[in-house]
Every structure is written in C-alpha cells, then in structure tokens.
Amino acid sequence: MTQESRLILALDVYGVEKAEDIAKQAEGRVRAIKINWPLVMTSGIGVVQRLSRYAEVLCDLKIADIPNTNRLITQKVNEMGAWGIITHIFTGSDSLKAVKEASGEMKVFGVVAMSHPGASEFMLGFRDRLLALAKEAGLFGIIAPGNNYEVTKELRSRAGTLKIASPGVGAQGGSASDAILSGADYIISGRSIYESDNPSVEMDLINEEIKQAIGLK
Amino acid sequence: MTQESRLILALDVYGVEKAEDIAKQAEGRVRAIKINWPLVMTSGIGVVQRLSRYAEVLCDLKIADIPNTNRLITQKVNEMGAWGIITHIFTGSDSLKAVKEASGEMKVFGVVAMSHPGASEFMLGFRDRLLALAKEAGLFGIIAPGNNYEVTKELRSRAGTLKIASPGVGAQGGSASDAILSGADYIISGRSIYESDNPSVEMDLINEEIKQAIGLK
Numbered sequence: 001m002t003q004e005s006r007l008i009l010a011l012d013v014y015g016v017e018k019a020e021d022i023a024k025q026a027e028g029r030v031r032a033i034k035i036n037w038p039l040v041m042t043s044g045i046g047v048v049q050r051l052s053r054y055a056e057v058l059c060d061l062k063i064a065d066i067p068n069t070n071r072l073i074t075q076k077v078n079e080m081g082a083w084g085i086i087t088h089i090f091t092g093s094d095s096l097k098a099v100k101e102a103s104g105e106m107k108v109f110g111v112v113a114m115s116h117p118g119a120s121e122f123m124l125g126f127r128d129r130l131l132a133l134a135k136e137a138g139l140f141g142i143i144a145p146g147n148n149y150e151v152t153k154e155l156r157s158r159a160g161t162l163k164i165a166s167p168g169v170g171a172q173g174g175s176a177s178d179a180i181l182s183g184a185d186y187i188i189s190g191r192s193i194y195e196s197d198n199p200s201v202e203m204d205l206i207n208e209e210i211k212q213a214i215g216l217k
Numbered sequence: 218m219t220q221e222s223r224l225i226l227a228l229d230v231y232g233v234e235k236a237e238d239i240a241k242q243a244e245g246r247v248r249a250i251k252i253n254w255p256l257v258m259t260s261g262i263g264v265v266q267r268l269s270r271y272a273e274v275l276c277d278l279k280i281a282d283i284p285n286t287n288r289l290i291t292q293k294v295n296e297m298g299a300w301g302i303i304t305h306i307f308t309g310s311d312s313l314k315a316v317k318e319a320s321g322e323m324k325v326f327g328v329v330a331m332s333h334p335g336a337s338e339f340m341l342g343f344r345d346r347l348l349a350l351a352k353e354a355g356l357f358g359i360i361a362p363g364n365n366y367e368v369t370k371e372l373r374s375r376a377g378t379l380k381i382a383s384p385g386v387g388a389q390g391g392s393a394s395d396a397i398l399s400g401a402d403y404i405i406s407g408r409s410i411y412e413s414d415n416p417s418v419e420m421d422l423i424n425e426e427i428k429q430a431i432g433l434k
Contacts, residue, residue, distance in 0.1 A: 012286065014293075036282070037254075038289040045258040064281040064305055065253070066333040069229065072255040076231075088281055090307060092335020116283040118309020122346070126339060133338075 006180070006210050007203060008058060008165060010034045010190030016043040016050065022194045023054040029203040032083050034188060036060040048080035056083030062111060064088040067098035074102035082106055086143060089130045090123065096137045107140035107163075112155060115145040115168030124151070131155060134162060141165055141185070147174030149182040156183025171195075176206050177213035223397070223427045224420060225275060225382060227251045227407030233260040233267065239411045240271040246420040249300050251405060253277040265297035273300030279328060281305040284315035291319035299323055303360060306347045307340065313354045324357035324380075329372060332362040332385030341368070348372060351379060358382055358402070364391030366399040373400025388412075393423050394430035 009030045011019050016039070023033055033055045039047060040061075048057045059077045063070050063085070070087070077085050084107035087099045100108055112130045114123060123130070134142050142159060144152045146166030156164060166184035168174045170192030179187055187210060196202040226247045228236050233256070240250055250272045256264060257276075265274045276294045280287050280302070287304070294302050301324035304316045317325055329347045331340060340347070351359050359376060361369045363383030373381060383401035385391045387409030396404055404427060413419040 012289075014289070036286055037278070038286065038293065041257055041262040041290065041293055044261045061254070062281045064279045066331065067335070069253055069255065072229075072231070073258065076255065076258055090339045091331065092333070092338040092340075094333060094335040096335075114283065114308065116309070116311060118284070118311040118313075121309040121350075122307045122343060123309075129339070 005029060005031045005207055006186050006214075007206050008032050008034050008186050008188045009055075009193055009203065010060070010167065010188050011051075011194065012036055012038065012190045013194060014038055014042055016047055019043075019047065019051065020054075022199055023051045025200045026203065027054040029200065029207065030055050031186060032056040032058040034058040034060045034190075036062075045076055045080055048077065048082050052081055058082065058084040058086065058107075058109075060086040062086060062088055063099055064091050065095065066091075067094045070095050070098040071102045074099045078102065078104040078106055084109060084140070086111065089133050093133055093137065096133060100137050100139065109141045109143055109163075109165055110134040110137070110139050112142040113144045113148070113151050115147050115172050115174070119145075127151070127155065131158060135160060143167065144184070145174070146179035146184060146187060147172050149178055152179065152182040152184060176209045180210055180213035181217065222246060222248045222424055223403050223431075224423050225249050225251050225403050225405045226272075226410055226420065227277075227384065227405050228256065228268075228411065229253055229407045230411060231255055231259055233264055236260075236264065236268065237271075239416055240268045242417045243420065244271040246417065246424065247272050248403060249273040249275040251275040251277045251407075253279075262293055262297055265294065265299050269298055275299065275301040275303065275324075275326075277303040279303060279305050280316055281308050282312065283308075284311045287312050287315040288319045291316045295319065295321040295323055301326060301357070303328065306350050310350055310354065313350060317354050317356065326358045326360055326380075326382055327351040327354070327356045329359040330361045330365070330368050332364050332389050332391070336362075344368070344372065348375060352377060360384065361401070362391070363393075363396035363401060363404060364389050366395055369396065369399040369401060393426045397427055397430035398434065
C-alpha cells in the first residue's frame with residue numbers, strides 16, 4: 001500500500017511519543033507522514049529519522065526566508081533523509097531556487113494556495129504567478145487546497161506535470177473523493193485521523209475512498 | 218548599554234556552542250539576539266532559554282502557516298521566555314491574529330519588506346496592505362530592509378507608532394547609519410559581526426555609528 005497510497009498523514013502533534021505512536025499505525029497505510037514546526041521545534045530535526053522507520057517523511061516547513069537561510073534549512077532536512085519538503089514561493093525565485101538546489105533527492109512542493117480564509121487576502125490573487133515560478137524552478141509538486149475545489153480544478157488544468165498535494169481534507173471541511181476528483185494527486189489529512197478512536201481504520205477508509213474516486217475519473 | 222542599544226545581533230549560525238560563544242560577547246552590547254530556524258531545528262527551541270542568559274532573544278521564525286499552526290509555534294516560543302518573534306503577514310489577517318493572540322508579552326514584528334532581490338517579485342508590490350494589517354493587528358513593529366533606504370523611508374512615514382527593525386546591514390550591503398537615518402529603530406546585523414576577528418569590537422563600532430546617526434536626526 002505504501003507506494004500506492006495517495007494519502008499523506010498530517011502529524012500535527014507536539015511530542016515525539018505521541019507522533020511515534022500514530023506513525024506506527026500509519027506504516028503501510030500512507031504515502032508519507034507530514035510533520036511541521038511545532039514537532040520539530042520541540043523534538044529537533046532528528047525526529048525525521050525516527051519517524052522514517054515507519055513511513056517516508058514530508059517536512060512541511062513552509063520556508064519563507066532569504067536564500068541563504070532557505071538553503072541552510074533545506075540542507076539539514078535533506079541530511080536527515082526526508083522524502084520531501086514544503087516551501088513557500090512568494091518570497092521570490094532566488095529564495096525558491098535556494099531550496100531546490102539544496103534539496104538533493106527530496107521532492108519539493110511549493111505553496112500555491114492555502115486552505116484557511118486569510119489565504120484569499122493576498123495569495124489567492126497571484127496564484128498564476130506562483131504556479132509559473134513552481135514550474136520554472138522544476139519543483140515536484142504544489143500545494144493547493146483540498147477544501148476549495150474550484151481553485152484546485154483550475155490549477156490542475158494548468159499545472160502540467162506538477163503533482164498536487166491538498167490539505168484541508170477532514171477537519172477543515174474537504175472530502176477526499178471531491179479533492180481527488182478536482183485533480184489532487186495526494187490528500188493531506190490530519191486531525192480526522194489522529195483524533196479518531198481508531199486511526200488505522202480511519203486511514204483504511206480514506207484510502208478506500210481515494211481508490212473509488214480514482215476509479216470514477 | 219543593553220536597553221539603550223539599537224543593535225540586534227543576527228546569530229545565524231548552526232550549533233549551540235558557537236552560538237553561545239558569540240552570545241557571551243554580545244552581553245551588554247545589543248538590544249537582542251536574533252535566532253532563526255537553522256539553529257532551532259538542530260538545538261531545539263530550548264536554545265532560547267540558554268541564550269537568554271546573555272541577552273534577550275528575538276525568534277526570527279518568519280511564521281507563514283494556517284492560524285492553528287501559527288498559534289502552536291508562537292505559544293512554544295512564548296513559553297521559552299523569548300523577547301520577541303518575527304512573523305510573516307502575507308498569509309492573511311487570521312494567521313497574523315493567531316500569532317498576536319498567542320504572543321503574551323512578546324514583541325511581535327511583522328515582515329513588510331525583505332532585503333533580498335526576490336522580495337521585489339511579490340512582496341514589495343503590496344507593502345501598503347501588509348503595513349495596514351500590521352497596524353490593525355496591533356503589532357509592536359515591522360521588518361523593513363536596511364539596504365533599501367527608499368522603501369524604509371517611505372514605510373517610516375506611514376508606520377505610526379510601529380517600530381522598524383532593519384536587516385541587511387553589513388554583509389548584505391546596508392550601512393547602519395544610513396538605515397537609522399532612513400527611519401529604522403533597530404539595526405539587524407549578523408555575518409559582519411560573527412565572522413569578524415573580534416565580534417565585541419565590531420558591535421561596539423556599530424553601536425557608536427548608530428549613536429552618531431541618531432544625533433544627526
């Protein structure tokens with residue numbers, strides 16, 4: 001299942017024990033486990049190696065700094081053996097290039113559109129230019145909302161070979177099948193899995209939903 | 218000097234021993250020590266407490282995520298007793314509000330303009346709206362380039378009571394006195410200090426330069 005699954009588990013928890021407990025249940029059920037700063041700042045970046053025993057790790061660091069700092073962050077994540085990294089694009093092509101160049105074999109995803117309401121104030125308006133930069137930089141994929149299907153559909157039609165990973169599924173209101181039908185390649189879901197009574201069953205259900213949606217396309 | 222100094226030392230180094238060595242020399246010479254992700258990801262956020270023995274700590278995390286994640290990051294930094302935190306504004310008012318609400322007594326600085334070339338591709342064009350959001354959210358200050366005096370001058374004229382902290386001084390080409398004369402309240406300098414043969418002397422020189430520039434205003 002691991003290689004085939006289109007599910008990315010967002011492990012947005014503090015504390016490495018809790019993270020590891022859920023990661024164990026994710027083994028063989030997800031394409032990758034996504035972690036972010038709250039976990040890294042308390043556990044240190046070594047948590048990537050620790051979780052990699054169960055599934056590949058996608059570091060959702062939403063990098064948004066000057067080129068030199070972006071490079072230092074990315075190098076360190078690459079050294080830890082992460083599968084991928086998520087960076088912002090809006091800080092410009094030099095900052096993005098710094099991430100790409102330091103990424104080694106990692107998959108680099110650039111944020112084109114986000115899933116919270118405030119994203120409409122600035123970012124949504126220039127998503128075309130962000131998408132263009134993602135292509136130009138040769139990224140592996142982009143982030144587009146799994147709870148705003150119109151935006152994802154539109155981006156899919158112009159994203160070429162870029163993969164689309166979509167957060168916002170589950171607790172933030174999106175449905176896995178609708179996100180897949182809008183063009184998402186990966187579904188990112190967190191709270192609805194790790195806050196459920198039985199995370200393994202929840203992941204199996206989402207995988208099944210994704211599989212059926214792919215069948216409908 | 219600590220309270221009076223307008224110098225913020227950017228301690229953009231990996232490794233807590235190196236950081237602590239330079240922090241010791243900064244004691245009594247700076248308003249704060251600025252740290253960023255490369256140090257936090259290797260040392261853990263506990264490095265804030267360790268460095269706070271020598272000077273107040275400003276966490277330059279350029280936070281740029283959804284409200285819930287922004288809140289978790291900020292809470293953790295506040296628990297560590299940091300003096301301040303740097304957040305992006307472009308992710309929108311809800312994300313910014315989440316940082317402000319979780320910041321406790323910390324000074325919150327919002328990024329309005331950055332010092333690298335790529336900043337002109339997106340951010341520079343909507344600096345007016347970013348500034349407006351910073352005011353609306355009741356931030357302590359904003360980040361504006363110390364190597365692009367026209368932008369800082371213009372922002373100063375409309376920033377009201379917001380403080381301006383300016384990176385880009387030293388290795389990135391800005392001069393401390395010119396940045397102060399353009400309206401910066403704090404000068405952020407890193408490489409030109411910690412890569413010098415004698416960081417203490419270098420900090421004393423910059424403090425003297427700032428003092429003279431303030432005298433000229």
